Amino acid sequence: MSTDTSSRSVTCQASPNIALIKYWGKRDEELILPDNDSLSITLDLTDMHSYTTVSTSPSMTCDTFYFEGVLQTKLSSRMQKVLGEVRRRAKDMQNQFVEIRSQNTFPASSGLASSASAYASLAIALTKLFNLDNPDATAAYLARIGSGSAIRSVYGGFVRWSSEGECLSSCVFPMEHWPDLRLIILIFNSSKKPVSSTDAMQRTRETSTLFSARLATVNDKIEKLIEAIRIKDFNTFAKIVMMDSSQFHAVCMDTYPPVIYLNEQSKHLIDLVHAYNETDENGAMKVAYTFDAGPNPFCFIREQHAEEFLRLLKYIYPTADNNVHKHVADSD
């Protein structure tokens, strides 16, 4: 951070996260208050970060935003909302403008939502630049009003986003807690999703009758999943994660008009994983899938099975981008 009191600049980074128990539905669109708690893993990977630099100086005459080095013609309403909140909280920002420069070290086509890591890094940078009170909670709040799931990228490891009280997030376990847990991301299709998550979850709230049944089950699943993670019980972990993914997509299908994020390859992968899990002679689970609002599977697996499963994926899906083999945590 610059020591010049009139011109200042801060750069912060954050990583994407993948939900194990999905967030779907807002009870408050403006503040982005979720209908249910969610639980995720922040992908603390050396090559997947968003970086945001926020600068301010008396010579600036308006707020500006550069994405991947390109000046954007206008700030999105979400970004304006975040800056409005910072101005409300920071006395020394009332008459000052900012320049925001955001970039990702991973391509948008990687199948990972970059908005979570982008808003998390922006929120942390703004909190630092303007020295806002209660920095952890403030950064979480700012990230959330930018993009709901960004609130989980403010922390590393296993992160819970609460739907109660102030609806903030907290780290439940650091990533080092489960050193042999690995993640394989398979890219079947990297094109833009047919319906944005924001619009789709609103449509779900308005039309799905399964939605309320899902909400009634989420907290119990989260408690059971946290206990499974605590004792590193992969069988229970795998079952809960796969069932929540399928339930989320069933709710999307129950939305009218239906929101269909999975494709034929996704369904094929689901069958493949269950068949592969049957091959363990002790009946133990080897791998678990989860799908976000898209067709690309995120497969959790323990290190002992990772290479074998990756070979299988490369054989069965030779055209998919399956080189993305990431370690969630590295035991080295």
Ligand code: 2P0
């Ligand atoms: C999640 N998703 O928990 C769920 C699972 C997609 C499927 O959070 O409107 O981009 O900004 O709050 O955060 C995607 O929703 O939506 C999401 P907004 P966001 O990761």
